[in-house]
Amino acid sequence: MMGAPNNRVLISSATAGAGKTFVSSNFATLLASSGKHVLLVDADLRRGTLSEEFGLQRKDGLSDIITAGLPIDRAIHYHVLPRLDVMTSGTLHPDPAGMMTSDVFAQTLATLSERYDVVIVDAPPTLLASETAAMAPSMGTLLLVARADQSESGELLESVKRLGHVGAAFHGVVFNAVDTTQRHYRGYSYGYGYEMYRREPAHALGEADTVMPRRIEPEHATS
Ligand SMILES: Nc1ncnc2c1ncn2[C@@H]1O[C@H](COP(=O)(O)OP(=O)(O)OP(=O)(O)O)[C@@H](O)[C@H]1O
Numbered sequence: 001m002m003g004a005p006n007n008r009v010l011i012s013s014a015t016a017g018a019g020k021t022f023v024s025s026n027f028a029t030l031l032a033s034s035g036k037h038v039l040l041v042d043a044d045l046r047r048g049t050l051s052e053e054f055g056l057q058r059k060d061g062l063s064d065i066i067t068a069g070l071p072i073d074r075a076i077h078y079h080v081l082p083r084l085d086v087m088t089s090g091t092l093h094p095d096p097a098g099m100m101t102s103d104v105f106a107q108t109l110a111t112l113s114e115r116y117d118v119v120i121v122d123a124p125p126t127l128l129a130s131e132t133a134a135m136a137p138s139m140g141t142l143l144l145v146a147r148a149d150q151s152e153s154g155e156l157l158e159s160v161k162r163l164g165h166v167g168a169a170f171h172g173v174v175f176n177a178v179d180t181t182q183r184h185y186r187g188y189s190y191g192y193g194y195e196m197y198r199r200e201p202a203h204a205l206g207e208a209d210t211v212m213p214r215r216i217e218p219e220h221a222t223s
């Protein structure tokens with residue numbers, strides 16, 4: 001994020017279920033608790049679930065700004081946590097790719113960037129939804145989430161390639177659900193981690209391999 005061309009952080013993965021929404025929510029909470037004014041946006045307009053993480057209604061969100069001219073202020077849930085606001089996906093669409101290349105989407109991003117210290121975008125999986133590549137070039141930072149027992153390195157590399165094709169700079173991988181008690185995690189994670197992690201059994205799932213403080217329970221949120 002430091003040195004990035006703008007304050008927007010896109011969080012995607014190669015395929016579904018890697019933990020994008022989990023990581024985005026925790027990352028946003030962490031940044032807000034450290035004093036940043038943060039907006040968390042659900043840009044998965046096919047099946048966004050960010051609203052559920054915070055006990056919010058999905059309706060009146062990003063897609064409604066783009067397709068129905070909903071004012072930005074009405075699409076934001078303010079003070080979901082101290083310094084953390086949330087924009088849900090809004091009305092779901094089967095093929096929202098074109099929406100992410102629209103002028104109104106670009107203008108919305110620009111407005112949000114001015115209002116917040118950091119805008120975190122929970123995006124759909126790169127290999128399953130073309131809109132992730134469509135919006136990637138307008139993001140200052142791109143992160144891919146890889147899940148310990150599930151993500152394949154080939155899929156991850158293909159995702160990086162697709163993002164590169166559209167001119168988006170890729171910045172890093174967040175390893176999620178890594179069992180930090182495993183010996184090889186400590187010894188080899190720096191250089192070889194990805195291939196090794198994915199062979200861990202399902203019961204090895206632990207906390208995200210990030211500085212995530214805790215899960216966000218709905219009772220901590222306001223609607
Ligand atoms: N580190 C973790 N520890 C425990 N549970 C986790 C962890 N990461 C994710 N989960 C759980 O795994 C499930 C899938 O995670 P999540 O919804 O964040 O994935 P996603 O990548 O956003 O999925 P989708 O592609 O469907 O949007 C959720 O129930 C989530 O709570």
Ligand SMILES: [Mg+2]
Nearest residue numbers: 020021044049
């Ligand atoms: Mg998700």
